[in-house]
Amino acid sequence: MxxxxxxxxxxxxxxxxxxxxxxxxxxxxxxxxxxxxxxxxxxxxxxxxxxxxxxxxxxxxxxxxxxxxxxxxxxxxxxxxxxxxxxxxxxxxxxxxxxxxxxxxxxxxxxxxxxxxxxxxxxxxxxxxxxxxxxxxxxxxxxxxxxxxxxxxxxxxxxxxxxxxxxxxxxxRAADLFRLAEKIRDTERRQADRIRAGDSLRGQVRFDSYLARRRETPSLTFREHLRAVGGAIEE
CATH class of the missing domain: 3.50.30.40 (Ribonuclease E inhibitor RraA/RraA-like)
Known part of the structure; x- marks a missing residue:
C-alpha cells in the first residue's frame, strides 16, 4: 500500500x-x-x-x-x-x-x-x-x-x-494486517451496536455455552470459543 x-x-x-x-x-x-x-x-x-x-x-x-x-x-x-x-x-x-x-x-x-x-x-x-x-x-x-x-x-x-x-x-505484511484489522473493527462495532440495543455481550458470544463446554473440556480457552462463534473481544 x-x-x-x-x-x-x-x-x-x-x-x-x-x-x-x-x-x-x-x-x-x-x-x-x-x-x-x-x-x-x-x-x-x-x-x-x-x-x-x-x-x-x-x-x-x-x-x-x-x-x-x-x-x-x-x-x-x-x-x-x-x-x-x-x-x-x-x-x-x-x-x-x-x-x-x-x-x-x-x-x-x-x-x-x-x-x-x-x-x-x-x-x-x-x-x-x-x-x-x-x-x-x-x-x-x-x-x-x-x-x-x-x-x-x-x-x-x-x-x-x-x-x-x-x-x-x-x-x-501491512496489506494483510489492515484487512484483518478492518474485520476486527467491523465485528466489534456490530457487537457494540447490539449491546446498546439490549443484546448483552455474554449473550452474543454464547458465554453460557462456553462455560458448559469448559466444564467438559477444561483446556478450552475463551479465545478458541470466540473464534468458533465469530466474536471479537480479546483479538
Missing part, C-alpha cells in the same frame, strides 16, 4: 485493531512502552520508520531528513534516557518542512508549547528543560535501526501511533 492508502485506511482504525490483527496473524505485537505518549492528545501518525540513534547532537536527525521520504516517521533512539531532551521545536519544524508524518522518541523532548503550536504528531516519554550535556561517538550504523523499548525498528517497519500508544508492524 502507498502512503496515501495507509493514511486513509488507518483513519478508520486504531493501534488496538492493528495489535489484535498481529495476534490473529501470529506476528509479534511490537508495542512501544506504555509511557510513550502523544505530546498533543489525539495525535495520530502512520508512516515508514526512518530510524536515528542519538549520540548527543542533532546532526543525526538532519542527516535522517536528507534520506527520508515524505510520509516517513522519524524514530529516535535515545536509549530511553530521562536526564535530557533530545528533540526540540527546531527539529520538529525541520521534520515538518521535510514532509515527515511525525516523530517517535525513545527518550524526552522539550519546547512543548512550541511543539503543540507546530502541530506535527510527536510521541515521547515526556519533557524536560535541558538538552544533551554530552557528545558521544556516533555509531557508524546510527541510521540503520533504532531501539524503542524491547523492539528494534528499521526502514522495513511501519510506525503507527494514536491515543493508545505506538505500534510497529512489518511493512511487507
Amino acid at each position: 502507498d502512503q496515501q492508502d495507509l493514511r486513509r485506511r488507518f483513519g478508520t482504525l486504531t493501534t488496538a485493531h492493528l495489535a489484535d490483527a498481529c495476534i490473529r496473524a501470529q506476528l509479534p505485537v511490537r508495542c512501544g512502552p506504555a509511557l510513550l505518549r502523544a505530546v498533543v492528545p489525539g495525535g495520530r501518525l502512520i508512516g515508514r520508520a526512518s530510524p536515528a540513534r542519538h549520540a548527543g547532537s542533532v546532526d543525526v536527525f538532519l542527516e535522517a531528513f536528507e534520506r527520508a521520504e515524505p510520509g516517513d516517521v522519524l524514530v529516535v533512539d535515545n536509549g530511553g534516557r530521562l536526564d535530557e531532551a533530545c528533540v526540540g521545536d527546531l527539529v520538529v519544524l525541520e521534520a515538518q518542512a521535510a514532509g515527515l508524518a511525525g516523530i517517535v522518541i525513545w527518550g524526552l523532548h522539550r519546547d512543548t508549547a512550541d511543539m503543540r503550536a507546530i502541530g506535527l504528531p510527536v510521541f515521547s516519554l515526556g519533557a524536560i528543560p535541558t538538552g544533551p550535556l554530552r557528545l558521544d561517538p556516533r555509531p557508524h550504523d546510527a541510521m540503520d535501526s533504532a531501539t524503542v523499548g524491547d523492539w528494534t525498528v528499521s526502514r522495513d517497519d511501519l510506525v503507527l501511533g494514536d491515543d493508545d500508544g505506538v505500534l510497529f508492524v512489518p511493512a511487507a
